Amino acid sequence: MIVRLRPLALIVVLLLLWQITVSRAPAHILPTPWAVAIGMGELLQHGLLLKYVVASLFRVTWGFVLAVVLAVPLGLVIGWNRRADMAFNPLIQVLRPISPLAWIPIAILWFGVGDLAAIFLIFLGCFFPLLLTSINAVQNIPAVYLNAGRNFGLSPAAVVARVLFPAVIPQLIVGMRITLGVGWLVVVAAEMIAVNSGLGFLIVDARNAGDRYDLVVAGMVIIGLIGLMLDIGMRSLQQLKSLRWSYSED
């Protein structure tokens, strides 16, 4: 129990340090944690917090789900098929290093200011990491599993369903967990420019509308907390017994 409380204790100590340092600082460098808490309460009262959280989660969900639905099957096919790999690889390697943020002008050009532009950016941010994870996952399947599948007389479709798919699941779940984190990073940036709601918008708006740094930091704290919850959610997928094999082996 005491061990579990340690991280909490550390946070409390840091908050105290923050409060003391800021209140003694000669210039205004940060709002105090207390001011941030008050700001958060204010947002809650106006119903803005819930609205913005829902808006951000809505965009991330769509962008992420679209990326999963398209990138995973495509990645599995490319990873399975040497010719497809040779054909697609150069294109993927060129597109991959382009930050999704560089696409913001084009996203606005295509979709206007609104949800679609933000979703498109999140989709881009999730698509390439997921695609590469899926390709690698297939290519890393030990040949002995595929050979064993063939040896027992499985049809090619059955090899895919009974060997390839279960063999890649653990790597896919790790990839999805990391990618959802990327999506959550991208949504904030996208909302600062491409839309008029959401947690990213809250941060920019609070600064523009009169330097409300208490609300800026409140937004940051909320982003951190929700990011943590998303990660915990994805991690619980890894704990499923039938999917856990590669994490517990040896």
Added chain:
Amino acid sequence: MASPKLQAEHIHTAFMRDGKSMPVLQDINLEVADGEFVCLLGPSGCGKSTLLSTMAGFLSPSSGEIKIDGQVVRGPDPRRIFVFQERGVFPWLTVEGNIAFGLFRLDEAERKKRVAHYVKMVGLEGFEKAYPAALSGGMKQRLEVARALAVNPDMLFLDEPFGALDSITRLTMRGELLRIWEAERKTIIFVTHDIDEAVQLSDRVVLLSARPATIQQIVHIDIPHPRDISSARYLELRDGIFKQIGLAHRL
């Protein structure tokens, strides 16, 4: 000899490496009788695993043919199961799931019966629901043998199956394999680089030279099972193979 179970006829295999053709197997000719236990013995890297993979249909020879029951081998077949060196059990399936893996053509009741029978045969009772990660190396190896036997193959190809086990488990596993072989009379082709293992297990030991592998000698092990590994005949055969291999390695 009655018509052989397996015939290897003038098998040549070469791999391409750095644009050069490197011979691995050179004119391998071998006949294996039905129900026979044959060991392929040779130094590591000599090509014995390549020969075994070729017999099992995973590799095509550059020239020559493998025939099983008189038919040319063109690919892997569920009638002959390869037990992999690198522990080929599926980590995402339980013990039961692994053994049932190849039984998809059977109905539910028959499958359950088969699984229960082989769980018992390899001594994994109580572990039916366990995942391979929870099993020891020896248990995983027995599981893989059980998965192979469950589909009732005529032949087993074993590629250094006990190489990664500790010496005590390895001895137990040899005993188990002999017990299973005597009960089911499968044709077994067993690759090893362990001379004692070859002499303890097999009816015949096929000695392969260093790469490119050629058949150097075939030694009949005419000792009945259970074999006394301190008997004069055992030591004589073993030392003979030692000498033969030593000659091949003379610098």
